[in-house]
Amino acid sequence: MxxxxxxxxxxxxxxxxxxxxxxxxxxxxxxxxxxxxxxxxxxxxxxAAAMLAPLAESAITETQVVQMGQYGLLRWPELIAQLDAPVFFQQNGTLILWHRQDAAEATRFGHQLTATRQALPSLPAPQALDATAIADLEPSIGTRFAQGLYLPDEGQLDxxxxxxxxxxxxxxxxxxxxxxxxxxxxxxxxxxxxxxxxxxxxxQWPGLRAVRGEVLRLHAPGVDLRRPVRLVHPRYPLYIAPKENNVFVVGATEIESDDMSPISVRSSLELLSAAYSVHPGFGEARILESNTQCRPTLxxxxxxxxxxxxxxxxxxxxxxxxxxxxxxxxxxxxxxxxxxxxxxxxxxxxxxxxxxxx
Missing domain, CATH: 3.50.50.60 (FAD/NAD(P)-binding domain)
Structure with missing residues (x-):
């Protein structure tokens, strides 16, 4: 070259x-x-929600992807700086929340994060939060959740x-x-x-398959979140990624299918219910888009x-x-x-x- x-x-x-x-x-x-x-x-x-969360993703992927994610989190500001048009980039960490009935799943999630940090000690340590600490990080959520985790330095972009x-x-x-x-x-x-x-x-690539994802984009003027929020769920981790101008991307369904038809009622209900349980202001949000897409997966x-x-x-x-x-x-x-x-x-x-x- x-x-x-x-x-x-x-x-x-x-x-x-x-x-x-x-x-x-x-x-x-x-x-x-x-x-x-x-x-x-x-x-x-x-x-995609474009979240840059290597430790949070370790709950569902291998250490090598986490390492690549650490590298990517450092490289994105450099790559964005080469562009003439502005790109929203945020590195305020990730907030992990769960309802009381999902405490066992949250414990499993926490154990996975601990194992990942033992393998990759350069990752920032998760911080355990009580209701007051959650409210300090995200005042609009208040004390609706008794426990949570904060993963410092994780980010997202538009x-x-x-x-x-x-x-x-x-x-x-x-x-x-x-x-x-x-x-x-x-x-x-x-x-x-x-x-x-x-x-x-x-x-041309044997074994390459599609994994369907379903995502909602909401406009919620009554919601003020400062960072991505992940809600521990027994079937899949749900996320709420705040973009600029009170736009939120809500998603994370995982379906082994190459079906590109519109989002299902079940998925819509689960995603919207999860968002509403995190912040009641989503009850007055407007649904801008419901999207489906298939991810290329080996x-x-x-x-x-x-x-x-x-x-x-x-x-x-x-x-x-x-x-x-x-x-x-x-x-x-x-x-x-x-x-x-x-x-x-x-x-x-x-x-x-x-x-x-x-």
Whole structure:
């Protein structure tokens, strides 16, 4: 990569846009082919809550993803600083709450956090909260919850602002964006092809599957939350992520399905009930959107990189980000750039990130 190369990126979701910008800034010629349009309506990144919570996510993922998330939390401010358009970024920590009937599940959750910190002592320690401490952190919640946990330094960003800001920067650099133009790697003529299509790559990556998620976007002028809140739930952890202007993203359903039909009544009721139980002000909220999207997931629920060595041009596939896209995207980006530049990646070794040659 020391000399300028021609590169083609398949997919203009989060990973595709980050990689395209990094490559064009390094002096390479970049073009992007996307099956959808510039609003990223087909990408899981458009629906996501974009929470950057490595310790909180450790309850449902492996240590290596937590490590990549730690790295990503440090890298996001640097990546956002390269953009001309503003992107909401917040690092006020995560608040974990539970109802009394879910105390056993909260205990299990706490044990998992303890185990993660034993493996990764660099993570900030969770802080146990009583009702008064919860009210100090989130006055609008008051003392409705008797116990909770605070995870310092965790963050979030605005996913749609970021996707728009990345596109604006790519256009500024003259990257040729081909919308509504699906392509296969073998269709491309370039020195390097980077396949970031997510579920669009199912025909080329055996075992790649869809996991459906359902998310609500609410406008709640009567609710003032300063940080993301996770409500411990016996079936799945529910989250409320506050964005700017009293907009809240509520979600976290996990369904093994590639069904892209509208959100179910059951999921809607559970998400809305959870939000209302955290803050009664959500009772007067307006439902801006109900969204469904399927996340690209590999059999082990972990991300991976594959190099198709038998093909010319050289093809690198990046996939399996599952529900951790915004959390680990900077780590995946830097591992890919390191791999292409040096033929190997010390970062990938450090995180035990799978790199396959097929």
């Amino acid at each position: 020391a000399t300028p190369l021609t590169t083609t990126i398949l997919g203009a979701g989060l990973m595709g846009r980050l990689l395209a910008l990094a490559l064009v800034r390094a002096g390479h010629t970049v073009q992007v082919f996307e099956a959808g349009g510039p609003e990223a309506e087909g990408a899981a990144a458009r629906v 996913n749609r602002q970021l996707l728009a800001a990345l596109l604006l920067q790519l256009q500024k650099h003259g990257v040729n964006m081909h919308w509504h133009s699906p392509r296969q790697p073998e269709d491309c003529q370039a020195d390097w092809v980077f396949d970031c299509r997510g579920l669009g790559a199912r025909g 059999p082990n629920n972990l991300p991976a990189i594959r190099q198709l060595s038998a093909q010319a041009p050289r093809v690198l596939q990046i996939n399996g980000l599952y529900r951790h896209g915004f959390l680990i995207a900077p780590a995946m980006l830097d591992a890919v750039l390191e791999l292409v530049e040096k033929g190997q990646s010390a970062l990938a070794v450090q995180w035990n990130l799978a790199i396959e040659t097929v």
